[in-house]
Amino acid sequence: MQKTFDIPREKMTNEELLQPGMLSCQGCGAALSMKLALKGLGERTMIVIPASCWGIIIGTYPYSTLQVPVIHVPFETAAVVASGIRAALDVRGEADITVMAWAGDGGTYDIGLQSLSGAAERNDDILYVCYDNEAYMNTGIQRSSATPPGAWTSTTPAGALKEEPKKDMEMIMLAHGVPYVASASVAYPDDLVRKFEKARNIKGTRFIHLLSSCPPGWRIDSAVSVKVTRMATQSCVFPIYEIEKGKYTVNVLPEERLPVEDYLQAQGRFREMGKEMIRAVREQVDQRWLELLARADPGKNQASFD
Amino acid sequence: MKQVIKGNIAVSHGVRLSRVKVISAYPITPQTSIVEDLSEMCATGRLDAQFIKVESEHSAMAAVVGSETAGVRSFTATSSQGLLLMHEMLHWAAGSRLPIVLTNVNRSVGPGWNIWADQTDSVSQRDTGWIQIYCESNQEVLDSVIMGYRLAEEVSLPVMVTYDAFFLSHTSEVVDIPEIEEVDAFLPAFEPRYRLDVNDPRMFGGMIGPDYFYEERFVMHKDSMEAVNVYPRICEAFEQAFGRQYDVCETYRTEDADLILVTAGTITSVSRIAVDDARKAGKKVGLMKIRMFRPVPLDRWRESLGNALRVVVVDRNISAGLGGVFASEVKSALFSLEKRPSVYSVIAGLGGRDVTPQDMSGIIEHVLAADGPGERPVFWGLKE
Numbered sequence: 001m002q003k004t005f006d007i008p009r010e011k012m013t014n015e016e017l018l019q020p021g022m023l024s025c026q027g028c029g030a031a032l033s034m035k036l037a038l039k040g041l042g043e044r045t046m047i048v049i050p051a052s053c054w055g056i057i058i059g060t061y062p063y064s065t066l067q068v069p070v071i072h073v074p075f076e077t078a079a080v081v082a083s084g085i086r087a088a089l090d091v092r093g094e095a096d097i098t099v100m101a102w103a104g105d106g107g108t109y110d111i112g113l114q115s116l117s118g119a120a121e122r123n124d125d126i127l128y129v130c131y132d133n134e135a136y137m138n139t140g141i142q143r144s145s146a147t148p149p150g151a152w153t154s155t156t157p158a159g160a161l162k163e164e165p166k167k168d169m170e171m172i173m174l175a176h177g178v179p180y181v182a183s184a185s186v187a188y189p190d191d192l193v194r195k196f197e198k199a200r201n202i203k204g205t206r207f208i209h210l211l212s213s214c215p216p217g218w219r220i221d222s223a224v225s226v227k228v229t230r231m232a233t234q235s236c237v238f239p240i241y242e243i244e245k246g247k248y249t250v251n252v253l254p255e256e257r258l259p260v261e262d263y264l265q266a267q268g269r270f271r272e273m274g275k276e277m278i279r280a281v282r283e284q285v286d287q288r289w290l291e292l293l294a295r296a297d298p299g300k301n302q303a304s305f306d
Numbered sequence: 307m308k309q310v311i312k313g314n315i316a317v318s319h320g321v322r323l324s325r326v327k328v329i330s331a332y333p334i335t336p337q338t339s340i341v342e343d344l345s346e347m348c349a350t351g352r353l354d355a356q357f358i359k360v361e362s363e364h365s366a367m368a369a370v371v372g373s374e375t376a377g378v379r380s381f382t383a384t385s386s387q388g389l390l391l392m393h394e395m396l397h398w399a400a401g402s403r404l405p406i407v408l409t410n411v412n413r414s415v416g417p418g419w420n421i422w423a424d425q426t427d428s429v430s431q432r433d434t435g436w437i438q439i440y441c442e443s444n445q446e447v448l449d450s451v452i453m454g455y456r457l458a459e460e461v462s463l464p465v466m467v468t469y470d471a472f473f474l475s476h477t478s479e480v481v482d483i484p485e486i487e488e489v490d491a492f493l494p495a496f497e498p499r500y501r502l503d504v505n506d507p508r509m510f511g512g513m514i515g516p517d518y519f520y521e522e523r524f525v526m527h528k529d530s531m532e533a534v535n536v537y538p539r540i541c542e543a544f545e546q547a548f549g550r551q552y553d554v555c556e557t558y559r560t561e562d563a564d565l566i567l568v569t570a571g572t573i574t575s576v577s578r579i580a581v582d583d584a585r586k587a588g589k590k591v592g593l594m595k596i597r598m599f600r601p602v603p604l605d606r607w608r609e610s611l612g613n614a615l616r617v618v619v620v621d622r623n624i625s626a627g628l629g630g631v632f633a634s635e636v637k638s639a640l641f642s643l644e645k646r647p648s649v650y651s652v653i654a655g656l657g658g659r660d661v662t663p664q665d666m667s668g669i670i671e672h673v674l675a676a677d678g679p680g681e682r683p684v685f686w687g688l689k690e
Contacts, residue, residue, distance in 0.1 A: 044504050048372070061518055064509040069502040071375050072511040074394055077368035080360060084330065084372025084380075085502060087356035091327045091378050097504055115368065118361035 012193060013039050022065040024057040027222025029213035029229060030131045031057055032186045034066075034102070037129065037210075040196025043068055045098045046089075048082045050112060051075040052104035053138045054131070076111040078103040079119035082126040090125075098127055098200050105132040105146035109167050120176035123204045127196075130169065130207075133214035141217045148237075149281055150264070150273035152219070158272045165284055173207040174243055180206040182242035186213075187230035191240060191251050211238045219268020228266050234258040236289040241296065248296040260285050311481050313474035316444040317409045317467075318343040319481075320451025321381050322353045323489040324407075328380040330358040330369035335421045336475045337385040337411045363388035367395035367408075374404040375510055377501030379455065382406070385471065386413035386427045393431065396464075400435025401526065402511055405458030405496070407451060408436075410468040411475045412571060412622075414657045422658020423470040425571060425623040429599070429631040431466070435526060437533055438599040440570040441469040444479040449550060452484075456493050456540050461533045463526070470622075471658065473572040484548055492547045530601045537598060554603040556595040557610050559585060563592030565673060566611055566647075568619040568636055570596040573654070573661050577620070580666030591670055596632060607639045611647060618650040618673050621683075622661070629653065629683035650676070651683035659687065 017038040024031035030053055038045065046069045049055055055072055059065050073081045078101035085099045103112055108130035119126060135153045136142040142155040145167050156162040173181045180202045184192040192210070199206040213229045215222040232238035233252050237260060240252040260282040264270040273281075311319070317340045321329070329348070333341045347353035358369045363384050370380040384392060389410050399406050414424030428438060439454065441447045447469050454465035469475065500508060514522065534554055541552040559581055560566055567577050574595045584591035594610045611617050617640070621630025628634060633651035640646045650673050655661040669686055 046376075046502050046504065056513060058509070058512060060513040060515055061509075064512065066509070067507055069504060069507045070509045070512070071372070071502060072509070072513075073368065073371065074398055077365065077371075077395070080358075080365040080368045081372035083358055083360075084328065084369035084374075085376045086372075087328045087330075087358055087369070088373035088376030088378035088380075091356060091373075092376070094504075114361060115365045118365055121361075122359065124358075 012190070015039075017043060017067045019065045019067060021059060021063065022057050023059060024053070025216055025222070027213070027215045027225035028053070028057070029186055029211070029225055030054060030133060032226075033131050033192070033210045033212055036186060036189050036192045037196045038068070040193040041098050041100065041200050044096060045100055046071070046085060048073055048078050048085065048099070048101045050078040050103050050107040051138070052107050053133070054102060054104070056138065075107055077115055078107055078112055079126065079128055080115040082128070083119045083122070083124040086125050100127040100129060102129050102131065104138070105130060105134060106136045106144045108132070109145045109169060117176065120173060120178050120205045120207070123178060125203055125205070127199050127206045127208070129210060131210045131212040133212045133217060135217055137214045137217045149284075150270050150277050152269045152272055161272055161277070163277070169209055170207070170243065174246070176205070178205040178207060179203070179245055180242070182207070183209045183211070183238065183240050185211040185229050185233065185238065185240065187226055187233060188240055188252060195242060217269065219271070220266065224266070228263070231258055231263045231266055235260045235263040235285070237263055237285050239289060239292050241292060248292070250292060250296045308480055308482050310478045311444060312339065312476055312478050313444045313447050313469055314339040314411070314476070315343055316448040316481050317383060317451060318347060319483050320448045322347055323484060323486050324452055324455045324493060325379065325490075326353070326355055326381040327378045328356050328358070328370065328373035329382065330360050330366045330373070330380070331382045331384065332360055332363045332366050332388060334363070334385050334388040336413060336471045337383050337388070340383045340409065363391045364395060367392040367399060370406050371395060371399050371402060371404060374406050375402065375502050377496070377498045379496040380406055381408070383409040385411040386415055389427045389431060390415060393434070396431055396434040396436055398511070399464045403462040403526070404464055405455065405462055406464040407454040407458055408464065408466050409447070409451065410466055411471050412468055413471040420657045421471065423473055423572070423622065424656050424658065425468070425621075428466060428468045429623045432600050432631070435463065435530065436600060437463055437465045437530065439465065439467050439597055440599060441467060441474065442572055442574045442595065444474055444477075445481045445550065446552070447474060448481055448483065449544065449548070449552065452489055452493055453540050453544055453552065457533060457537055459496055460536050460540070461529050463530055463533065470572045488547060492543065534598070534601050534603045534606075552597065554598040555606050555610060556597060558593040558595070560592030560594060560610060560614070562590055563614055564590040565616040565618060565670065566592045566594055566614045567666070567670070568594045568596065568611070568617060568632060570599065570632060571622060573620055573622060573666075576661060576663045577666045579663035580670060583663070583667055584670050589670070589674070599632070602635060602639060604639050607636065608643060611636070611640060612643050614647045616650060616673055617647045618652060618669060620652045620654050620669065622655045624653055624656060633683065648679045650679040652686050653683050654686040
């Protein structure tokens with residue numbers, strides 16, 4: 001594995017803004033993601049949380065597990081409530097505070113896409129994070145438009161598996177002309193923290209897409225939650241990269257690529273997939289990976305795995 | 307300073323004079339000129355505010371939920387379909403106890419597309435927890451925005467100021483526009499008890515179980531009811547400062563009236579003419595104008611209407627399957643009286659159909675000749 005991490009582990013802060021007592025499932029990628037994200041952002045952060053697992057994970061009244069201000073908002077409004085807070089902070093002269101919308105894939109890819117598009121088009125000075133566990137996990141595993149093809153969910157059961165590919169959210173955000181788009185995951189914590197720290201210091205709409213493992217929804221053991229997340233990147237299913245002012249950088253380049261089949265077979269949710277579907281998914285993954293490499297390094301647009 | 311301005315421009319002056327700092331709105335006929343005028347004010351610096359030009363009314367309300375939670379006085383305006391699109395966020399704003407002021411131009415709800423005066427849009431939001439104030443003139447619109455912020459911030463509930471499409475929104479009237487220093491003396495700066503603050507981190511609007519939710523709603527209801535007592539004090543202070551008189555409801559020639567009309571919005575103005583005509587003809591007719599509709603000023607309605615023989619509620623709105631919404635609420639308010647008037651329900655003017663003084667005189671004659679109110683509303687001016 002080639003690493004391009006900027007923050008040596010020993011320099012990562014020990015300060016925890018995520019306190020014990022949260023209500024996540026064991027091995028929850030979304031919970032670990034928040035812990036790491038706040039290491040990059042620090043305490044001058046305000047968080048907007050729409051309906052999502054994190055609406056529960058944080059704790060119920062009168063308890064909160066986060067040591068920063070949090071506002072919970074209806075499902076489709078995370079980005080625009082963040083825009084409203086940003087406007088108010090600018091009026092108050094508190095321009096240095098980061099306003100972060102922290103939404104799931106349902107709140108980002110589906111019901112929240114309109115208000116996210118509005119905020120991105122205005123280039124409002126907010127950080128929008130999608131922690132993507134690839135289905136409506138909080139309501140008990142229903143398909144979203146971020147659900148990968150072949151994944152079992154309670155609304156795409158055996159015999160009616162989802163066939164459509166995930167929306168490409170990074171491309172959708174990039175098409176708005178925003179200054180920073182990145183993907184990250186808890187499998188590469190240094191990279192994740194670095195990206196939040198970097199995003200904090202960029203003006204305008206910043207978008208970070210986190211692949212966020214969900215043991216109950218993915219049908220995996222909580223002990224392998226981070227490992228399976230890493231396999232997603234090693235198999236090029238979830239490339240880790242960033243786009244700064246239109247310039248692509250692939251941050252994690254697997255030296256030896258893991259077969260897509262290994263990633264799929266590690267999870268119970270893909271167990272209903274037939275050979276044809278697996279082949280189709282592999283082709284999609286390959287194509288998108290090659291496209292990404294070509295964008296990152298236009299001189300090498302003939303790149304292949306051979 | 308007196309100027310001849312449209313109702314929508316009266317709104318933007320109210321917003322400017324209230325020193326609103328965040329505006330978020332989405333254009334819809336017949337509200338659009340508010341958005342345009344405020345954009346112009348912000349662009350030229352006449353109003354020092356952030357204007358978030360959102361992609362929908364739902365987002366407009368969501369944006370001001372964010373800005374108010376961060377402790378800054380905020381405003382939005384809409385009408386009809388836009389108000390309905392906000393519905394979810396109206397509940398959220400009230401439940402969050404945010405003193406947002408919204409102006410709504412009363413326009414009918416489609417289909418078919420009809421942009422004219424009708425109060426079905428705002429009456430259908432009566433259960434959202436918002437305080438509602440109905441206006442009859444452009445002066446009242448401007449004054450109600452300024453008083454609205456003071457009321458909202460005193461009781462920690464949002465206020466909707468609402469007025470008829472075109473009859474006010476696009477009709478020019480003489481309006482006395484106060485000086486901003488005078489308004490400053492009447493309306494103190496917004497100092498919320500709690501706000502989003504990195505030095506005092508709190509959580510807003512999160513999960514709340516059966517152990518606490520019920521009490522939260524009880525307190526919200528109690529504070530809403532208290533607005534009935536708070537508002538007259540604010541109106542009194544306003545009268546001292548600006549010389550114009552307002553109240554939770556207003557009566558006209560009701561002292562010895564046997565028949566009292568009940569109206570909201572511009573139908574009130576034509577009803578005054580009909581009342582004067584009826585008085586000239588020796589008929590004891592009066593008028594009660596609804597201003598505050600949520601919370602319902604129950605005692606004031608009972609005092610104003612309790613001694614009449616007949617109460618005639620004219621609704622420019624309809625709840626299909628029941629009839630006029632104001633009529634239903636007036637009946638409900640009067641029910642506990644031992645001796646109560648007969649309540650007649652009349653629907654009139656839906657979708658902007660003109661309601662003239664002659665119509666109101668006809669309604670008075672119709673009721674005086676009727677045997678009793680009957681179970682069903684009268685649909686005045688309905689084509690056969």
